[in-house]
Amino acid sequence: MQKQSRSPGTVTPDAAVRDATDEATTVVPLKHNVRLAVAIVLLVVAAAVAFSVATNENYRWGVVRSYLFNDQILAGAGLTLLLTLISMTAGILLGTVLAIMRLSANPIVSTLSRGYIWFFRGTPLLVQLIFWYNIAALYPIISIGVPFGGPSIGIASANQLITPLGAALLGLSLNEAAYMAEIIRGGIGSVDRGQTEAARALGMSGGKLMRRIVLPQAMRVVLPPTGNQVISMLKGTSLVSVLAISDLLYSAQIIYAANYQTIALLIVASLWYLLMTTILSFFQNKIERRYGRGFDTPPRRVRHKTRTAS
Amino acid sequence: MSTPMVAAQNVRKNLGSTEILKGINLEVAKGSVTCLIGPSGSGKTTFLRCINHLEKVDAGRLYVDGQLVGYTERNGKLYEKKERETAKSRLSVGMVFQRFNLFPHMTVLANVVEAPIQVQRRPRKEITAEAQTLLDRVGLGHRGDAYPQELSGGQQQRIAIARALAMKPNLMLFDEPTSALDPELVGEVLDVMRDLAEAGMTMVVVTHELGFAKQVCDQVVFMDDGVVVESGPPSQLLDCPQHERTQAFLSKVL
Numbered sequence: 001m002q003k004q005s006r007s008p009g010t011v012t013p014d015a016a017v018r019d020a021t022d023e024a025t026t027v028v029p030l031k032h033n034v035r036l037a038v039a040i041v042l043l044v045v046a047a048a049v050a051f052s053v054a055t056n057e058n059y060r061w062g063v064v065r066s067y068l069f070n071d072q073i074l075a076g077a078g079l080t081l082l083l084t085l086i087s088m089t090a091g092i093l094l095g096t097v098l099a100i101m102r103l104s105a106n107p108i109v110s111t112l113s114r115g116y117i118w119f120f121r122g123t124p125l126l127v128q129l130i131f132w133y134n135i136a137a138l139y140p141i142i143s144i145g146v147p148f149g150g151p152s153i154g155i156a157s158a159n160q161l162i163t164p165l166g167a168a169l170l171g172l173s174l175n176e177a178a179y180m181a182e183i184i185r186g187g188i189g190s191v192d193r194g195q196t197e198a199a200r201a202l203g204m205s206g207g208k209l210m211r212r213i214v215l216p217q218a219m220r221v222v223l224p225p226t227g228n229q230v231i232s233m234l235k236g237t238s239l240v241s242v243l244a245i246s247d248l249l250y251s252a253q254i255i256y257a258a259n260y261q262t263i264a265l266l267i268v269a270s271l272w273y274l275l276m277t278t279i280l281s282f283f284q285n286k287i288e289r290r291y292g293r294g295f296d297t298p299p300r301r302v303r304h305k306t307r308t309a310s
Numbered sequence: 311m312s313t314p315m316v317a318a319q320n321v322r323k324n325l326g327s328t329e330i331l332k333g334i335n336l337e338v339a340k341g342s343v344t345c346l347i348g349p350s351g352s353g354k355t356t357f358l359r360c361i362n363h364l365e366k367v368d369a370g371r372l373y374v375d376g377q378l379v380g381y382t383e384r385n386g387k388l389y390e391k392k393e394r395e396t397a398k399s400r401l402s403v404g405m406v407f408q409r410f411n412l413f414p415h416m417t418v419l420a421n422v423v424e425a426p427i428q429v430q431r432r433p434r435k436e437i438t439a440e441a442q443t444l445l446d447r448v449g450l451g452h453r454g455d456a457y458p459q460e461l462s463g464g465q466q467q468r469i470a471i472a473r474a475l476a477m478k479p480n481l482m483l484f485d486e487p488t489s490a491l492d493p494e495l496v497g498e499v500l501d502v503m504r505d506l507a508e509a510g511m512t513m514v515v516v517t518h519e520l521g522f523a524k525q526v527c528d529q530v531v532f533m534d535d536g537v538v539v540e541s542g543p544p545s546q547l548l549d550c551p552q553h554e555r556t557q558a559f560l561s562k563v564l
Contacts (some may be wrong), residue, residue, distance in 0.1 A: 192411070194409050194411040197364055197411065198405075198407060198411035198413070199413075199425075200364065200397065200400065201364065201403075201404075201405040201407075201474075202400075202424070202429065202473070202474075203398065203400045203425060203429040203430075204397065204425065204428065204429055205393045205394055205396075206393065206394070208429075212424065212428060213413060216415045217415050291415070293415060293457065294414045294416065294417075294457035295414060295415070295459065
């Protein structure tokens with residue numbers, strides 16, 4: 001704009017605008033009538049829904065209240081949280097390894113990683129969970145030894161080693177690793193190549209370069225989708241109810257199978273899921289701010305310092 | 311005469327099917343400043359990056375302080391060094407990039423002490439004091455707590471120089487250190503480099519700043535199309551170039 005206005009021989013648009021504003025003209029802002037109307041309609045609908053939820057006796061809020069802090073429900077919520085934490089941790093660790101493998105210059109290594117991701121992303125989680133639950137049908141005895149039929153030492157029967165809880169953790173973790181691998185790969189790819197070069201020029205290499213320079217910067221890109229994954233994992237754990245594991249949903253199911261208060265107990269379960277996702281989102285924001293340091297907005301601490309200095 | 315800091319013998323480099331370096335022969339004496347000039351695409355930056363093995367040399371030999379870069383010679387064969395060994399040999403060579411490449415997730419001070427602590431395993435206390443001195447030397451002693459993004463390009467480049475110096479290198483490589491800077495910020499970076507040259511550091515500088523080359527360099531090397539066309543002291547090469555291509559380049563730039 002500035003360059004344009006400086007070019008000789010043309011009437012500058014800037015000057016025209018300035019002339020117009022110099023006179024005391026009243027400015028009439030654009031009215032958004034349709035937008036306002038839509039907002040009012042939506043508000044009415046939302047109020048109607050809220051009113052119905054509050055007054056419809058079929059919701060049985062009394063029953064909801066009496067089961068909200070039921071021991072079985074609390075234990076179920078605890079197990080759901082535990083499943084989420086363990087599977088997410090395992091998924092992130094394995095996912096990081098898979099992501100680094102996927103980026104390897106060795107075609108065998110990267111293809112293996114690609115194959116893993118293809119398989120675990122391409123089959124339904126529910127199928128994988130039931131599969132691990134029934135692994136004993138394929139391998140009754142788990143043993144360690146030389147592959148291709150060589151000698152081996154039997155360790156335990158598959159049913160002993162892989163309990164329903166073990167099957168749930170295996171299924172959730174291995175599935176999560178495939179998704180996390182893609183997220184982390186994207187994060188690593190987003191780090192400027194100059195960063196690796198600068199680190200190499202300073203004598204860094206291999207794991208140290210990854211840990212100190214690349215991964216911390218990848219975090220900024222990795223965290224938001226990972227937060228999504230944690231939340232969808234928390235809810236995804238409800239799938240393990242098919243393995244008769246007493247997570248939050250299964251606990252609610254057991255109770256309503258006995259007292260037929262299906263809706264009320266599903267509301268109880270939903271309220272706990274909502275509470276847990278809210279808390280997790282809160283932590284996600286905190287962690288994102290921690291790893292955003294030096295990138296987006298200057299951190300508060302530094303901003304404060306410059307303010308007092310000036 | 312002592313061993314030269316850098317000695318290139320017929321250094322060649324291909325990228326895909328294009329030949330970037332077509333046999334570079336060059337010597338850089340210890341304590342001297344060499345400027346590489348030439349049109350873009352002439353291979354100056356590639357050659358600079360070969361010196362600390364960020365680019366692999368395909369043929370010919372490149373010695374830094376008498377040591378073959380990137381290879382070990384045994385029974386008349388050259389064996390490529392392991393990444394870890396190459397990393398070790400880079401410790402004595404500092405590099406400054408066109409785009410600064412400071413670590414954005416670390417404060418200025420953390421940028422400077424990172425490699426000495428992580429790679430050289432020097433005690434944090436000792437190197438922090440030393441880093442502070444280095445930051446003072448480039449005129450940024452008061453910005454240690456800032457993050458790189460809060461600084462101007464010129465300041466970032468001075469930090470990058472301090473970061474390279476913290477490794478106590480014998481040789482400093484500069485890859486167009488002022489090309490990404492606003493014109494008014496070029497001077498502050500060149501001043502730091504001039505001080506460094508006066509302190510006796512061996513430097514190889516890829517630059518378009520012919521004024522700097524004239525004042526500071528002991529040797530100016532003109533490269534074009536992957537070969538060294540002409541080299542000599544600045545008074546000779548810049549003021550009365552012998553070669554036609556050098557003359558053509560200088561007449562366009564000056």
